[in-house]
Amino acid sequence: MSALKDRLRADLTEAMKARDEIRSSTLRMVxxxxxxxxxxxxxxxxxxxxxxxxxxxxxxxxxxxxxxxxAEGGRTEMADKERAEAAVIADYLPEQLGEAEIAALVTAAIEQTGSAGEGMRAMGKVMGVLTPQTKGRADGAVVAAEVRRQLAG
Structure with a gap:
């Protein structure tokens, strides 16, 4: 049994008792x-x-x-609702990595794989090392963009 799933269920009950609409609807969806x-x-x-x-x-x-x-479509009310739901979900995710931390991990992975001079051909090798380290702690697209930036430079 997942302890995290139990925590989500318990928090849903709390949110319903507190009549916290955003939190309870978000936890239901999750x-x-x-x-x-x-x-x-x-x-x-x-x-x-x-x-x-x-x-x-x-x-x-x-x-x-x-x-x-x-937000791009000019529907700020809906954008605010989505952001509020994302904030509720963020409470259950591990601390997200900052840009500097991601850059440091990418640099270390490039050194570890010896991919410094290989350019974009080494992308898969470097991402293979980074993915387990950043899973759940950083958006994969952001990590991949940093890998591309460092391999190209």
Whole structure:
């Protein structure tokens, strides 16, 4: 049984008692996504904390992307709602890495793989080292952009 999933359920109960609409609706959506992930595939399975974290990360990314799309479309009210939901989900994610921390990890990964002079051909090798280190702590697109920047330079 996932401790994180139990925490989400307990927090949903708290939010419902406190009549916190944004928090309770967001936690309901997240728990539904977790349940969907459990029954996806041929065999239903119980998700581990790491799996639940993966679901939370993807849900947070969806909220960020939707908020950006709504803001660009001039729908600020909807963008604010998406940002509020992303903030609720962020409470359950590990501390996000800053730009400087990502740059340092990328530099270390390039040194570790010996890819300094190889250019973009080394992208997969470097990302293979970085992905486990940054999973759930940084957006993969941001990490990939930094790898491209450092390999090109």
């Amino acid at each position: 728990l539904t996504a977790v349940t969907n992930a459990e029954v996806a595939g041929k065999v239903a399975r119980e998700l581990t904390d790491e799996d639940v974290l993966g679901v939370l990360t993807s849900e947070a990314k969806k909220r960020r992307e939707a908020a950006t799309a709504f």
